[in-house]
Amino acid sequence: MADARAPIFDKVALIGLGLIGSSIARGIRTYGAAKRIAASDSSADVVARVRELAIADEVTQNVAEAAKGADLVILCVPVGACGEVARALAPHLAPGAILSDVGSVKAAIVAQVAPHVPAGVHFIPAHPIAGTEYSGPDAGFATLFQNRWCILTPPDGAEAEAMRKLSAFWTRLGANVETMSASHHDLVLAVTSHLPHLIAYNIVGTAADLEEVTQSEVIKFSASGFRDFTRIAASDPTMWRDIFLNNKDAVLEMLGRFDEDLTALRRLIRTGDGDGLFTLFTRTRAIRRSIIEQGQDTAAPDFGRAAPREE
């Protein structure tokens, strides 16, 4: 039997060294997922910082150089930049190489990237469901993907061996791998991620604009619920702009449902329907329990923030 910890790839090229790219680099090293790491970023500052952090074997602003000879290339740039980056590095991809990404939308990425993929290169889009509200190469860490899900959205007829290797790579980094179509992915993420972010951005904006309640009061008394939304609404603006522009239909569809439900909830309040409110508020508790049982969140009160201190 092969050594379970043998490297899965010879050379992985990471294009974009933000939170996700730099976490993948650290994960590859920590879990021995590849022999070598090439890192490329369009920002000279990021390139310099990645060199200082020493989390890759080669660091360059030149995507072609990074991609050369790589058997896995992962685009870790905002969704809106994927097409352009793919175009630039396509001629330098080795035959048999796997091209993947980490974007939060998939159908739009397929539309933008697939036309550039040379014959003999396996394009398998991926989305690791992991992150924090911080950005940049310093924000990454090797365990980011532990016990998180990574969704692969292979095109029809994707090569089995390429799928196997990419799955093994993400499993090595600690993720559980799931496969689905790009369009289903976009619908699932619209409700589990894009709509929550949209709502969070919106409510933080609403609170900032009130005349009757000052911004200083909103900040002071934020521990009563509001502060949770501000964490999500502190996520990277470029990344999220691109997500909403590139998953417009699914997001607007989910927003329509949310709005319909909100109208019904508003009516319960206006008419003073206590039983209706109680029923909804009880039902939502059960979902929280399932999320904790399945290891997707901590059971600690207040996410552990309010843990009783030593007395």
Add this chain to the structure above:
Amino acid sequence: MADARAPIFDKVALIGLGLIGSSIARGIRTYGAAKRIAASDSSADVVARVRELAIADEVTQNVAEAAKGADLVILCVPVGACGEVARALAPHLAPGAILSDVGSVKAAIVAQVAPHVPAGVHFIPAHPIAGTEYSGPDAGFATLFQNRWCILTPPDGAEAEAMRKLSAFWTRLGANVETMSASHHDLVLAVTSHLPHLIAYNIVGTAADLEEVTQSEVIKFSASGFRDFTRIAASDPTMWRDIFLNNKDAVLEMLGRFDEDLTALRRLIRTGDGDGLFTLFTRTRAIRRSIIEQGQDTAAPDFGRAAPREE
């Protein structure tokens, strides 16, 4: 000078021993805020459990007994129960005693409680802005109020000495005390607490009802944003039903603003206005920074849930 750690009250009666009541009991003991604690709860199970936990000196189902001889009585029951409880214990309040509460709405509590308050008793409503998503006497802890705000909404002409003592009490439990009118409190909390909870309950309900995305998928991939909302939507249903029924006007007003902003945000997405989205998403980041700077939330990524583990 008086000993800074001298008890502030002789006997504090806590009516309702859920998360907040039981945290106050523990806080009184830990920080020596009163000589004796009487605890009363309408539930025989809670009374038995509080006896086992030994967090009060007297434990009874009888509010009159608990209130007798107390120089501070705090109602820690859901907002909708405050009027009834006040009516029951009013005849047993000692002249000069302070009657307070911890409710998340204030104008409705004043309307329900004030008519029952006997002459010579100082009624000073209060709201400690603290809590977790857990309920019941086991969920409480002594440090819950540390570095949180407690808002007092004294009626016109409240006695200065009563205000001083109640402020000192909350300060002893670790809170910062602020004073404002009941109606302003209800507006501030509508935006910092009630609207966020409403939105969270709503989105969790929306996600549970989809046909195209299964509940199992929603749970599995919840780490992408959704899970944060489920924590808030796991809060006590009775408490929250009462809040929405008793702060209807302010909640509907804030919901109207939220809805207006959401319509504008939806238009940005529909028209593909990337600059508009980027501007909003950048602005909301600044508010998060202020909340962290003012000690109202942790700066740890993902509230500390995703802290890098030992490798």
